[in-house]
Amino acid sequence: MVNGASPQGQPVFRVENVNIYYGNFKAVRDVSMTIPKNQVTAFIGPSGCGKSTILRCLNRLNDLIASFRLEGKITYHDKNIYDPDIDPVEVRRKIGMVFQKPNPFPKSIYDNVVYGARVINYKGDLDELVERSLRRAALWDEVKDKLKQSGFSLSGGQQQRLCIARTIAVEPEVVLMDEPCSALDPISTLKVEELMHELKANYTIVIVTHNMQQATRVADMTAFFNAEATPKGGKVGHLVEFDLTKNIFGSPKQQATMDYVSGRFG
């Protein structure tokens, strides 16, 4: 793989020679990259290239899949989060996640936001936490009068911002976002993107997106993943190029990246 200009800022994650398997099936091969602090890093690439898989490895969410296995190292502040002495539950408290489909809990808006705080037995003022988190997620003005209503009563875009508020309420250091706008209309998408710009002052953001314009709008760094056919007929994902977003889209070093970002395939 090619690692172009060195990422700016201090690294949060170092992914080192990672191979990922589901059972005997190799899903991702030999990925190495460094994800910088307080930046937005985007993963782009065609379907099945392993970008979501890698993302979920960053907070050990793939542990929920029984057949999942990882080789190599993923360090978070220089500690391998796959070391046996690491508690994955604690990892997920530091590294939050926002999913593709808005997935509020079947609870009130208020209870959705404070869920994570209750998990960690937060001793502070919950009302204050709700307001602060919803304000940061740019949702407060729309919901402040109906905090007791179900999270499902909101529109799709509002639900997604509620999920973001829920994630940042536990003050993670990193927010992982798995195609957070793919189920949203363009206006809601824009709101979530503006939100990412604001959030990166306090958080490190890693986003998977199918939308290349979105990557150019929000990301400082972009990683292009691709899938290649294996002799056995499967597909294995790998990292093609990782660089500043403007380089990936302006002057990519790899032909495959050039083809993808110019719309010639994918």
Place this chain on the structure above:
Amino acid sequence: MTTATLNPQVAGLIKRPQLRNWVGWVMTGLVGLCALLTIIPLFAVLGFVLVRGISRFSLTLFTQLPPPPGLSGGGFGNAFIGTIIVVLLGTLISVPFGVLTAVYLSEFSSTKAQKEVARWVRFGINVLAGVPSIIAGVFAYGLFVTTGIFGYSAAAAGVALAVLMLPTIVRTTDEALKIVPQEVRWASVGLGASNYYTTLRVVLPAALPSILTGVILAMARAVGDTAALIFTALFSSFWPRGLLEPIATLSVLVYNFATVPFKPQQELAWAASFFLVMLILVASVASRLVIRRQPMR
């Protein structure tokens, strides 16, 4: 004016008698008839029981004891209370076991070995669901009555009914938990919640309406069951005296009184039948209503 001339392409589309159409109509009629025939038994039973049972229906039914042979009047108050006690006992025993079993099957069997266990448990539950209720009765009889642990009693009957209710509760809860979207579990785990916390605070509450439906359906089955009670609850002409004493129940009352030669007893049996049928009908409708109010899409 002139008859409209159709484009030859369109003319072929006009309906005309064809064998294909005739067969279609006949078959539609046939399956429709079968569908009608299927619901006739339901309405026949409802109608018959209504006609025979309603004449005797009054509030005193629920407050008085059955009359001694030869006398008239009275009610099935003891059997009414007895059924409530026995079914509640069965529910209290089967719900914790059933729901927790389903939670294991759906939420906590992740490794290969655990999945294998879950597969066998599911198989066992399906077999148990097919076990005739009289076997459940004989089981509780053998376990508690012949050994003298309880003797004929409400407690033994509760255990027999719990055995009957267990498969329904496990299966409906298992299904209810599976319907909860995976994303909701991920969201909770992604916020740093443990598996246990996620199940307790998110998955179970989301599945609660469906679980309640399963419990209601299982209770409806237990209310109507007779075979499991004949060997265990036995019967009693008196008010319930305790969980370790024989106890009257509505279904056994129907079984006992329907065939005796005394008219008042027969009437009581009909009234009890009517009440049981209505109870089960209401339970079925109630369970539908609960399902419809599901918060999850």
